[in-house]
Amino acid sequence: MKYRILIADDHAVLRSGLRLLLSSTGEFEIVGEASSGIETLNLAETLQPDLILLDLSMPSLGGLDAIPTLRKLAPQSRILILTMYDEPQYLRQALKRGAHGYILKKAADSDLFSAIRAVLRGEMYIHSSMTRVLLDDMLSKSKAEQNVGAWNTLSEREQEVLRLVALGYTSTEIAEKLNLSPKTVETYRARGMEKLGLRTRAALVKFALQEGIIEEE
C-alpha cells in the first residue's frame, strides 16, 4: 500500500514538481494539493492523509497557525514542515505546535525522501542544518545552571548594582540612583559579573530571571 500524501504549498510549480518527484519512486501517492491554509484544513479533514507536507508561508492561514487545527482535524496525519525558513524560532514554534518533522526547501532535492520516510516511521525528523539550534538551547540551559548559588558570594553593593544592571539601567542611571560615580558603578559591575562568571548584561538578565533576582514581567 502506498503512503497517502497531501501537499500544501501555495506555489503551483513547486507542487507539481514535488508531485512528480514523490510519485517517481512508486512509494507514495499524492492524494491532494492545497494552496492555502484553509484549503489544507479542508482537504486534511476529508482525506485524512498519512502525511501532510506543509509549507509555512501560505495565504489565508499560515502553516504555523494551521498546525494545531490540523492535529485536531486529522490526528493520524503526520506533519512534515517543508519551508524556506531556517530561523530557529520557526523550528521551535513548529515543534511546539505539534509538527513531526522540519526540512528546508533547499534540501528538498536531496533529503526529502529520507525525511518523509523517517516521519512516516513515527520518528521526529529535524534537518541536520537545524539540529544545532536544539542543541544550543539545551547547552545554554545547563551552562546557566553552573552559576546557581554564586549570587550569595557577592557583596551587598555588588548585588545592588547588578540587580539594577539586570533591570536595564545604564551605568549613569545606576550611579545617580546609588549616589556613586559611574566609574565606581562600573567597577562593582565588573567585579560582580566576574564572580558570577557572566560576560554580558543580557546573560546577567537571564541569570537574574532564573534565580528570581528580578521578576518576570
Next chain:
Amino acid sequence: MMKKIFEKFWSIAGAVSVCTKILGIVLGSTLLLGTGVIFQARAAFQATMMRLLEEQSISAARDLAARAADPILLNDLVYLQNLLDETVKNSPNVRYAFLLDPQGQIIAHTFHGGFPLALLSLNTVAATSHHHTVLIRTNEGLVWDTAVPILNRKVGIARVGVTDLSVQRVLSELTLQLGLTMLVVSVAGILVAALLTLILTRPIQELLQATREVAKGNFAVRVKRWADDELGDLADAFNQMSEQLALTENLRREREWLRRQLLEKVIASQEEERRRIARELHDSTSQNLTSLIVGLRMIEENCRQCPAQPKALELRAVASRTLEEVHELSLRLRPRILDDLGLAAALERLAAEWEARYKIPIDVAIRLNERLPGAVETAIYRIVQEALTNIVRHAQAHSASILIERRGNMLRAIIEDDGIGFDPQTRFGEHHLGLLGMRERAELLGGKLVIESAPGAGTSLLIEIPLSTLSSE
C-alpha cells in the same frame, strides 16, 4: 608703565556697575570742583585781606602818629595812654600800639602783661620815611607792624601791630561754609546722579533681561523704547533682531518638521519596498528555484543513462547556490521573521547569525510579552542592526549584549559591547554618521538615544521609545 597703571585702575573701576561709575563721576567732579573753589576762594580772600590789613596797619599807625605828637610834647601821659587804648579798641585787628621817644625809650604801650622787649628791634623807621611796615610771624599769627616817625622822629615813633587773627577766623568760617555748601551740593549731585543712573540703566537692565530670554529661546520678548537716544535705537535694533530670530526659528522648525516628515516617509517607504522585494524574492523567486531544483532532480531520477544527466546535476547545483543567495538577499533586505514572529525572534536570529559570522559572542535578553507596534519593531531592529555593524567595524569587542525590555510605557533597548569605546562628544567620522541614523530613527518615534562610552570602557547605547503615543498596528 602708564598702561599698567591704567589696567590696574580699570580692573577696579571697570568692574563696578554702571550705577557706581556714574555716581563716582558725579561725586568725583563735585568734590574736585568744590575743593578747587574753596582753595581758590581762600587764596583770593587771604591775599585781599592781607593787603587790607597792611593798609589798616599803616593808617592806624599814621593816625596815631598824627594825634600823638602834641601830647608827647606836652608830656600828657594819661592822654597818650587813652589814645593808645582807643586805637586798639577801635579796631579788633589792632593787636597793640606803642610810642617811643627819639631815644627809643617806650613812652606808652597797650601790653597788659609787660612789654615784649624783642619787639623793639624788629621794626624801625627812617626820619624821612613816610612809614615802614614789616610782617612778623608770632605765636599769635601774622602781625603787620608799622612804624611811623612823629615829626621826623624828633618827637618819637608810633608803632601799631595789626594781627590776622580775625581774618583767620573769617577764613575758617568761610572754608567751613564752602565745605558745607559743597557737601549739600554733593548730596544733591548724588541724588541727581542716582536718578540719572536709574533712567539710564533701566533700559539697559530691560535689554539684559530680554537678551537672556532670547538666549533661552523665547523670541516673543520685546523691549520698550524708553528714550529717543542711542539706547532707544539699541532697543529698536534688539526688537528687530528678536523678530528676525523668531522668523528664522519658525522657518527652521518648519523645515525640521518637513525634514522629519520626509525622513519618516523615506524610511517607511524604504522599509515597505524592502519588505515587498524580500517577499517577492522569498515567495516567488525562491519557490521557482525550488521547483527548478525539484524538476532537475526529477530529470536525474528519470533518465539515469541520458546524456543530459550530468548537465542536469550541474544545473541543479547552480540552482541550489542561487537559491541560497536569494534567500540570503531576502533576509538581508528584511527578514520575514520580523513580520511573522516579531522583534524578539528577529533579533535572536540576527544575533545568532552575527555571532556565527564575526565570531564575537553575543547574548540576547528580550523581555517582552507581546508584539510591539510595527514601526517600533522595525526601528529597534534597524537600530540594533546598525549598532552591531558599528561594533564589528569599530569596537574591537570581545563580547556584545542586547537587552530589550518594557518599562511602563517605555520600550528600552540597551546594546552593549566591551570594546575600545570612544568619546561620545566626537562628532566626526562614519561612526558618528551611524549613530546619527540610529538617533534619527529613535527620535522619529518620539524616543531618544543615549550613548555611554569612554575610550577603553566599552560602549552602551540606550534607546528609549514611548509606546503609549503610538497606536498598535
